Amino acid sequence: MYTTAKAIINQQLAEIQAGGLHKSEHVITSAQQAHVRVTGGQQVLNMCANNYLGLADDPRIIEAVKQSLDHWGFGCASVRFICGTQ
Structure with missing residues (x-):
């Protein structure tokens, strides 16, 4: 039974790939920024x-955030069901 199911699945996968519909995973190989490099070196x-x-x-954003934290501080700012009872 498994042999038949495996053959059917392999046939369907082959059809998906032949139709250009297969999506392969692109592993990120660089730091998470606006642009990243993926396996193969593509940016x-x-x-x-x-x-x-x-x-x-x-x-500029990082510096503005630092200044805001120094001036205003930081804390959980949301409703109880998101942050819990603080």
Whole structure:
């Protein structure tokens, strides 16, 4: 039974690949930034993170955040069901 199922699955996978519909995983090999390198060395726009604009790496943003933390401080700022009872 497994041999038959395996043959059917292999045939379906072959059809998917032949149709250009197969998606292979691209492993990120660089730091998480707006642009990342993936296996094979290709540089791509990182759309799987919330930093696709590169703002988290911008020195101006980092400095502004540091100044804001020094002035305003930091703490959990959300409703109880997200942060729990603090």
